Amino acid sequence: MTAYPLALDNQQLAGICTSQFWCAKMQRMGPYKHYADFIKASDHAFEAMVAADWLEAFEGHPMIGDLDSLNKKYAQGKSLSQQEQQQVSAADPEVLLSLHQFNQAYFDKFGFIFIVFASDKTAAEMLRLIKARIDRSFDQELKTASEEQIKISKHRMEAFQ
Structure with a gap:
């Protein structure tokens, strides 16, 4: 079980999704007090992504x-x-x-x-x-x-x- 509050570095975030936009947005919204906050932040970050961000993530x-x-x-x-x-x-x-x-x-x-x-x-x-x-x-x-x-x-x- 991971300890909260949770603050992830760029390498940890890139292991989840390699979009630089997504990683930067997730870092700005952290640290996360609860796992639910982490998931909610990821939803916001994904919603804000444009085609170029998705293509970078796919790479x-x-x-x-x-x-x-x-x-x-x-x-x-x-x-x-x-x-x-x-x-x-x-x-x-x-x-x-x-x-x-x-x-x-x-x-x-x-x-x-x-x-x-x-x-x-x-x-x-x-x-x-x-x-x-x-x-x-x-x-x-x-x-x-x-x-x-x-x-x-x-x-x-x-x-x-």
Whole structure:
């Protein structure tokens, strides 16, 4: 259990969400007297984010199933991302190949990686989700990806409960 009042530094906040705007806003609103205050502040910070902030937040994630990029590029959230994607690492190689191909097509279309709350989802489930989302518009997908980012962040915030 985390002691309150809670004051997090930039590194701790970036482990939750890598948007600099979100981190700065969360620091300005802290310290937090209770976990509920921490969650409420995050809601306010997320509500104030614009497209560029969301895109920056998405850059803090490895591509689903790309364990090499997870190990090399995303050290700040590596252990969290590994836990969140643990079902993917044991997936059927054909599913992983298809997931990788759809991830690349998704990135090529939208300019950001496929964002999904991966905890407890298999690679096959995530492949179905990306297939369902790839034909959407940029605005629809930015909205869905931001909703998924909030789920991921709130899950990571539970460590401070």
